[in-house]
Amino acid sequence: MATITSTGIGSGLDVETIVSKLMSIERQPVVNLQTRATALEAKLSSYGKLQSNISTLKDAATKLNNPDIWGANLSTSSDATAVTAATSQSSVAGNYAVKVTQLASAQTISSTAYPANATTVGQGSLTIELGAWNATNTGFTPTAGKSAVTINIGAGEDSLTAARDKINSSGAGVVASVVTDSQGARLVLRSASTGASNGFRVSANETAPGPNGGAGLSALAYDPSNGVNTATLAQSAKSAMGTINGIAVVSETNSVANVIDGLTVNFAKVTLDATGAASEVNLTVGPDKEAIKKAITDFTTAYNALATFMKEQTKFVPKSGTTAATAGPLQGDSTAIGLQGQMRSLVSSSSTLGGSLTRFADIGLDPQADGTIKITTAKLDSALGKMGDLKKLFSGLDSADANNNGLTQKIRDLTDKVLSFDGSLNSKQTGLRDSINRNGKDQDAINLRLALVEKRMRTSYTSLDKSMASLSGLQSYVTQQFGGK
Template identity: 45%
Template sequence: MAISSTGLGSGLDVESIVSGLMAVERKPAALLETAATTMKSQLSTYGQLQSYVSAFQDKARALNSTTLWAQTVAASSDATVASVTTGTNTAAGSYSLTVSELATSQTASTAVFPSKEHSLGQGQLTIDLGSWTGDPATFGLKAGSTSVTIDIGPGESSLAAVRDKINAAGAGVTATVIYDATGARLSIRSTETGVNNGFRISATETVPGDDGGLGLSALAYDPEGGASNMMLNQTAKNAKAKLNGLDIESASNTLADVADGLTIKLLKVSASPVDLTVTQDTESMKTKVTEFATAYNDLANFIATQTKYNADSKVAGKLQGDRTVIGLQSQMREILRGTSTATSAFGSLSQVGLEVQTNGTIKIETKKLDAALAKPAELRKLLASSDTTSDTSSGIVYRFNKLADQVLGAEGPLETRTAGIQSSITRNAKRVEAIDDRLAQTEKRLRAQYQALDTNMAKMSSLSSYMSQQLSLLSSSS
């Protein structure tokens, strides 16, 4: 194995000479690497900028949503009597409500048994859903319903087991074992309220219950057929109310879409009318306007920071002088200070409380915004009108949304600029690679040259020493 000892024979510092020369040769590559670091930083900053623009567009789209401006909220003058909610199509208005009867479900219970383990024997239960009318009562099957037969076999006859069998049958009723100081009773209740959700139960016994007492017939409830061993605790009824003087009847205590998407939940009977009011949801509108202003300021401040030069620290923003970003900033400010003819009520953002500041951000003047929200239809036009008949006929936020679409598009300026920076980084890396390849050859050549020089200088030094020695010998012998 050859051992390099360049410079040892001649005293020439070849390593330092080659290293110094290579450092000079590599300066172009070092400059390219510094430029690559700057470009990568710009690329990262562009990624952040895209995120800010995207977040801003989300808030602009929220203000351009027709759903926002159609939202309503409802209130009840007595929330213990009725609560009220609105849908997307609910119109503003007021209603008078009087509740005369709440919807109920039929409930019946057995006599008292010693415990939930008491056996009701074996056989079958048949459950029908329908309505009980008249006196004596007659039963009418509910339209579309069918009888449900439940088989009670060996090991299934306890009060608790029968409860579980009924609940698993999907018969439209729910069974519960209720305990008190006297023992256990089985309570059966219609799953749904309303007069058509009453029930009839017939029983067929094949094995009697404990102690020879009543078996499954203890669960029979059929007044019309004369077989009723259960006690009726509550009849099935419809809810009854008056809305704006009109009689309303419902199988449920929730009156869904009773008027233009209005849903009323009845909670108790009322002795006097309850006022229900529906108004436009200006609080949600105010929230969305505020969120828009915040997102705009976040974007504007980010651009300002990345494009400015700090004279004190002598540090420039990563995008200082970037024409794409400065162009975006200019377009944003132009739209912000623009006017709209979409409505005669308002012409600019400052008139509705979105005051433009000297640094290009927005400050919300709450009193002005609240006053503008008193005319939500006109405020919507100023912000979200999509009329593009003329340069000023569209809404101002609509223009911002359109600008964001253009900026974030596949061929928009941000994507184009990002692709350009990435391309420059790639080219830069290839140039550095080519320089490094060339420098490797240069270093190899320089080392060979200086190794040869070192060898020759070592030989000359040896010859010089020999000649000096011979001359010294000649001189001493004469």
């Protein structure tokens, strides 16, 4: 219920002003608690942001501790239009001279043209058999364990598209399509896979003629080994051929695997020099230096963001002239200052595991006076030439002395510790939340007491006002009785 306030009813006593000023004094403990709550909230917010920055640093350090990034290889080609390579963790670093003398291809045959107005291709059956042709296409060796497939084409399924679909659904190992040119429509068959062993031959058995009484399914017959060449050979089945470091290689596809450990070499075109002779393409396989450099740069960025944030949050700027002193939310906070010191100590620490590279400064990561790290690119690029030592400097583990571990390994250990459930950051934030809750309860208790105090004050001063008004009236009466003015 709203409080009714007024100035003195009869005496002119300013009850409201008196009560208001007295209550402002009484409320000072609440004001102090509110000021304290604001500081606690700011500190809790800062710790939340600090936790986020440390998590980002932990992720960056973890990446540099992961063997995958150090084991990642990259291949470069002197002619990527002809030869490329896909690397893996097991790729062997080195230089490889590659010649491509032949690309893998699929056998392709085309039927004679059916008239443009043809509605059927004839009825009967096609028998398709997979195998390998000899160099002159006069001898055929069927694929062992693979039976020929017969496709029956009857009435109602003898259109070009229907015949195409029956072939494609037969599992014969070929792909059929319809191609139309100026002479009419053709059925084109292509082996489903490249390679010399994936050739095929086709025999036809007609039970009904084709369009206008002409050739029907026999237009697709192809078996030079038996003198049948009705269909036209557009492309022979061939395997990819070439050499890698002088060693002859043959592959059913244009991707050559298992010749070099962990490396798949991809052929895109035959390699020829200006005279038309086979020429070499140079493949270089080695560590992915750019990926590692980026990971180091990302780590430095994450560390600098943390260092800058902590400096800002813990700073104290003394009073200067009329400018009041200012302090960061974590100024004087022992947990934050302690963590700041630990981080600075770690980036300046050393490890003997990295051989000639013992500290960050050796690889161009130079600690600055403000707590950040400055990268000297030329020095870092030079260190990337010592990949084994660089890896150990960052991620090495010393089973006898953890203090000698790699530098990001030590930073990862520290971030794990402070971010853990019972780590210093969670403990600090839990304590701050508890303090904020207690502060709120203290404010509620004092405000409840102050409401009673204010009520008593208003009652007392209102009563005083009435008493003073009564005395003033009595004085006027007495004065009148005795003829006073």
